[in-house]
Amino acid sequence: MTIDHVSRKTAVMLKENGFDEFCYAFYIDDEQEVKFSEHWCRNRALDSNYKQHVYYTAPSLYSAKRWIEYRYGLYIEIRCEWVKGKNIFDKDVVHGYRYLVTTLRRPSSVKEEYLLSDEIYDSEYKAVDAAIQYALTL
Helix, strand or coil, X not given: CXXXXXXXXXXXXXXXXXXXXXXXXXXXXXXXXXXXXXXXXXHHHHHHHCCXXXXXXXXXXXXXXXXXXXXXXXXXXXXXXXXXXXCCCCCCEEEEEEEEEECCCCCCCCCCXXXXXXXXXXXXXXXXXXXXXXXXXX
């Protein structure tokens, strides 16, 4: 996984759920490192043209998040977990990130259905990747 692209596990889950959008990054077989292409590629084209390997396109986190929104109507939001300073002179510090998956673009009440992750992630990118994985299991 890079800062911009989904992890290999998420790429596999996206392909299993029908993701076939154009990407310039992909994973080959069981390799964990993302590769980059000179040209845009899709899962379907890679599978039919290069049968000696198994390919998984690696979209950007933003592209995968948008695909989840259009395909399933699920929205992903990342929230900072703050640690308050001990006194008024100390700054608040980001402790980590949690994801929120909801069926509404802006959850405004407790009555609306959503899931806030129990786990706290050390980067917002890891939180987005985990949220995409969670959304694909619903």
